[in-house]
Amino acid sequence: MQLLIPPEISQQLVDALRQAGQREIGGILMGAHIGPDAFRVKEITIQRKGGTFAAFIRMVEEILAPLLAFFDTTKHDYTRFNYLGEWHSHHSFALVPSGRDHMTMYDIVIDQQLGAGFVVLLLVKLGDHGQLEGSVTVYQPNKTSFAGSIIQESSV
Numbered sequence: 001m002q003l004l005i006p007p008e009i010s011q012q013l014v015d016a017l018r019q020a021g022q023r024e025i026g027g028i029l030m031g032a033h034i035g036p037d038a039f040r041v042k043e044i045t046i047q048r049k050g051g052t053f054a055a056f057i058r059m060v061e062e063i064l065a066p067l068l069a070f071f072d073t074t075k076h077d078y079t080r081f082n083y084l085g086e087w088h089s090h091h092s093f094a095l096v097p098s099g100r101d102h103m104t105m106y107d108i109v110i111d112q113q114l115g116a117g118f119v120v121l122l123l124v125k126l127g128d129h130g131q132l133e134g135s136v137t138v139y140q141p142n143k144t145s146f147a148g149s150i151i152q153e154s155s156v
């Protein structure tokens with residue numbers, strides 16, 4: 001599974017990480033299905049409230065409105081444009097999901113309301129030179145999670 005991150009989204013993430021300092025921040029990923037096993041992030045939400053040093057609490061009310069707006073702009077073409085998953089920062093530890101991250105993601109993927117066949121978790125941090133570093137993990141109901149690959153697209 002490949003997750004493509006366009007330059008404007010990378011920049012949004014870098015800016016948000018800089019502003020957040022040591023607080024964990026996160027949000028949801030909305031994107032397009034662009035090929036077999038390939039997805040491009042189109043929009044993200046950035047939740048700054050509720051972030052603590054080591055735990056990110058998802059606030060459902062903050063993600064609903066942006067998600068519905070995304071569905072409107074993409075004409076409710078859910079097979080191509082949909083919720084992809086979640087992202088959050090791991091400033092001070094490795095870019096691997098914690099036990100709590102795994103639990104949260106399995107809760108989301110088995111949520112029948114979303115009807116998602118899979119969801120991804122994107123973990124991000126700033127590297128030594130201020131560059132975006134990330135990892136992506138793919139979750140499916142009743143299956144072991146696995147690592148996907150991130151492709152940071154460059155501007156033309």
Ligand SMILES: [Zn+2]
Nearest residue numbers: 090097098101
């Ligand atoms: Zn985490």
